[in-house]
Amino acid sequence: MLVMKVKLLVVRHGETHYNTEHRINGQYNSNLTPAGIQESEACGRYLRDIHFDKVLVSDLGRTLQTLQCFGIAGERDVRLRDRNFGPHNGELYASYARAKHEERQKLCNGSGNIVGQYTVPSVTSSCVLSYSSPSNLKKKINRHQESRSRDNAYYKEMLSEIEPPGVERYEDLFLRIEDLIQDTVQEMSAELCKEKATVLFVTHCSPVRVCAMVLSSFSSDIFPRDLRKLNIPNNSISEYKITVCDETHSIDRVELIRLASTKHLHV
Numbered sequence: 613m614l615v616m617k618v619k620l621l622v623v624r625h626g627e628t629h630y631n632t633e634h635r636i637n638g639q640y641n642s643n644l645t646p647a648g649i650q651e652s653e654a655c656g657r658y659l660r661d662i663h664f665d666k667v668l669v670s671d672l673g674r675t676l677q678t679l680q681c682f683g684i685a686g687e688r689d690v691r692l693r694d695r696n697f698g699p700h701n702g703e704l705y706a707s708y709a710r711a712k713h714e715e716r717q718k719l720c721n722g723s724g725n726i727v728g729q730y731t732v733p734s735v736t737s738s739c740v741l742s743y744s745s746p747s748n749l750k751k752k753i754n755r756h757q758e759s760r761s762r763d764n765a766y767y768k769e770m771l772s773e774i775e776p777p778g779v780e781r782y783e784d785l786f787l788r789i790e791d792l793i794q795d796t797v798q799e800m801s802a803e804l805c806k807e808k809a810t811v812l813f814v815t816h817c818s819p820v821r822v823c824a825m826v827l828s829s830f831s832s833d834i835f836p837r838d839l840r841k842l843n844i845p846n847n848s849i850s851e852y853k854i855t856v857c858d859e860t861h862s863i864d865r866v867e868l869i870r871l872a873s874t875k876h877l878h879v
Contacts, residue, residue, distance in 0.1 A: 616801045618854040619810045620793075622823045625670075625678040626652035627846040636708055637816070638694055638701035642672035648846060649681055651877055655847040656682030658876040662810060665671075665800065668692060668792075669814040678847075686814065689793040694816035695785055698778025711776040719774065739741050742789075766825040766839065782822070789822045797854055798861040817844045820872070827852055830866040848872040 626648030630637045644652065659682055667686035669679045670693050679686050700708045770783040792813075800809040813823070821844055828835045836842055851869035856862065 616806075616856045616858055617808045618797050618800050618856055618871050619663075619763065619808070619869075620796075620813070620823075620852045620854055621659075621811070622813045622815065622820050622850045623655065623678075624817055624820050624844050624846055624851075625675045625814065626655075626681065628674050630702070633864055636697050636700055636703055636705060637672075637674065638697035639672065640701040644674060644677050644681075648678075651847045652678045652681035654877050655849070656684065659684060659812065662812075663787065664812045665809040666796065667814070668796070669811045670694070670816060670819070672816075675814050682814075684812070689792065691788045692813060692815040692819055695782070695818045696780040697743050698776075698780070700779060708776075712774065715776045716774050723789070745821065756772050763827045764825065766828070769840075782818075785818060785822050786825065788828045789819055793823065795862070795864055797856050801856040801858060801861040820844045820848070820850060823852075824850060824868075824871060826855070827866045827868075830854075830863050831868060833868045835865075835868060836871070842872060844872050847877060848874050849876060 625649055626644045628637060628642040628644055628648060630640075630642035631648075632645060635642070655678075664684070667679075667684055668689045669675050669686040671688040671690055672693055676688075697703070697708065700711060701790070736757050764786075767783065768799070770781065770786055772781050775781055796811055800811065813819075815823075821842055824835065824839050824842070828839065850871050853867040853869060855864045855866070857864045
C-alpha cells in the first residue's frame with residue numbers, strides 16, 4: 613500500500629485590539645495591534661523558509677492581515693473562520709460567560725442538575741455553511757475513518773454542550789474543521805505526484821484547538837489530556853505529520869510534532 617506524508621502547520625492570527633480588551637472576536641473583526649503586527653512579521657520570517665504546497669486562510673480581516681504580514685499568498689476558506697458567537701460577537705468574555713451560565717440555569721432543576729440530555733437543533737451562521745467541497749473524493753473515505761471521528765471523545769462531549777441562542781456550537785465547528793482537513797489531505801494525495809506535501813492553515817484560536825481534537829482520533833501519540841483548555845497564543849504554530857493512504861486518500865495516522873508553540877518568535 614502506497615502512502616503519502618502531509619505536513620500540516622496550523623497558525624493562529626496575531627494579537628488584535630479585541631484580544632487586549634478581553635472581547636470575543638468571533639466573526640466580527642478587530643485589526644492587529646502594533647505588537648500583533650510585529651510578532652506576525654517575525655512568524656512570517658520563519659514560515660517563508662518553508663515551501664508550502666497549499667496555503668489556506670480564514671477570510672476574516674485579522675487572519676488576512678496576519679497572512680499579509682507573513683508575506684505569503686494563500687487561498688481563502690470560510691471553514692477556517694472563528695466560531696460565530698451570534699449576538700455575542702464583539703462582547704466582553706465576561707458578558708458571554710454570564711449569558712452561558714443563564715442558559716444553563718434555565719435547564720436546571722432546583723438542585724442545579726441538568727434535567728435529561730440537552731439537545732437542540734444545530735445553530736450556525738449561513739456564512740460557514742455556504743461552502744462546497746472542492747472535490748468528490750469524499751466518497752472514498754472509508755467508514756472506519758468516519759467511525760473513528762464520531763467516536764472522538766471531544767466530539768461526544770460537544771453533543772451536550774450548552775450555548776446561548778444564536779451561538780455556533782463546538783459540535784458544528786468540529787464537523788467543518790474535520791471536513792476541511794479531510795478534503796485537504798485527499799486533495800494533496802490525489803493531485804500531487806510526490807510522496808510529501810506541506811500545508812499551512814492560518815486561522816483562529818478555536819479552530820486551532822479543534823484541529824488538534826480532530827487529529828487526535830488518528831494518533832497514538834500522547835496529546836494533552838484536555839485540549840479544550842489548551843492555551844493557544846497568538847502566532848503560535850501547531851504541526852502534525854499526517855500519513856495518507858494512497859488507495860483511499862484517507863488519513864491513516866497522525867504524529868504530533870508540536871502544539872501551540874511560540875519558540876519561533878524568540879529566535
